[in-house]
Amino acid sequence: MEKYIIPHNFSVTKKRRSALKNHVAFLIWFTGLSGSGKSTIANELEKALFEKEIHTYLLDGDNVRKGLNNNLSFSPEDRSENIRRIAEVANLMIDAGLVVIASFVSPYKEDRENVKRIVGYDNFVEVFVNTPIEECERRDVKGLYAKARAGEIKNFTGINAPYEAPTVPDVEIDTTMVSVEEAVALILSAINRRFKM
Ligand code: ADP
Numbered sequence: 001m002e003k004y005i006i007p008h009n010f011s012v013t014k015k016r017r018s019a020l021k022n023h024v025a026f027l028i029w030f031t032g033l034s035g036s037g038k039s040t041i042a043n044e045l046e047k048a049l050f051e052k053e054i055h056t057y058l059l060d061g062d063n064v065r066k067g068l069n070n071n072l073s074f075s076p077e078d079r080s081e082n083i084r085r086i087a088e089v090a091n092l093m094i095d096a097g098l099v100v101i102a103s104f105v106s107p108y109k110e111d112r113e114n115v116k117r118i119v120g121y122d123n124f125v126e127v128f129v130n131t132p133i134e135e136c137e138r139r140d141v142k143g144l145y146a147k148a149r150a151g152e153i154k155n156f157t158g159i160n161a162p163y164e165a166p167t168v169p170d171v172e173i174d175t176t177m178v179s180v181e182e183a184v185a186l187i188l189s190a191i192n193r194r195f196k197m
Pocket of ligand 1: 037039141
């Protein structure tokens with residue numbers, strides 16, 4: 001079938017959409033354990049970008065799993081498919097001219113590599129929220145660590161499923177050392193250096 005799928009060349013291009021919006025489009029990918037602070041920092045980052053009149057969209061684990069990916073489990077295969085679909089959605093949004101912020105545990109290195117391949121290495125900024133697991137578990141924002149420890153949740157990252165840490169993230173944040181405001185400032189300066197925005 002695939003040989004009969006021939007993409008059309010449309011006249012309004014990514015470049016033209018970006019020019020209209022006055023900024024480049026790319027993806028900021030947050031990875032880290034549950035409760036590490038990804039969504040909290042992503043939310044403040046989106047607010048800061050919005051105030052600078054940058055067009056954004058935030059994709060977050062729970063909202064995507066309630067809709068687009070509501071047929072997927074937390075098995076390694078389904079986690080990979082979850083991340084692949086998110087990357088394809090992010091890729092469309094980049095094409096639409098948006099700065100996309102994605103907040104997903106995304107524990108497997110290979111899945112994150114796949115995201116980079118899909119959106120393109122030049123469009124990808126990796127933020128590793130490296131909060132120690134003891135602190136994530138102490139926070140236990142959603143009560144999930146307690147449930148995982150009690151054996152009620154299988155495949156819970158950090159407890160009974162692995163987390164493969166990025167080796168060279170663009171930004172690394174330990175939220176026991178860095179405040180939310182400082183984390184946002186670090187990310188903004190990294191994207192300013194990369195994209196001159
Ligand atoms: P995740 O999205 O990684 O699962 P959340 O952002 O939902 O994590 O939860 C992180 C929790 O940690 C929140 O309750 C937040 O208020 C708290 N927290 C404390 N200090 C920080 C910090 N410096 N950065 C981010 N979150 C922090």
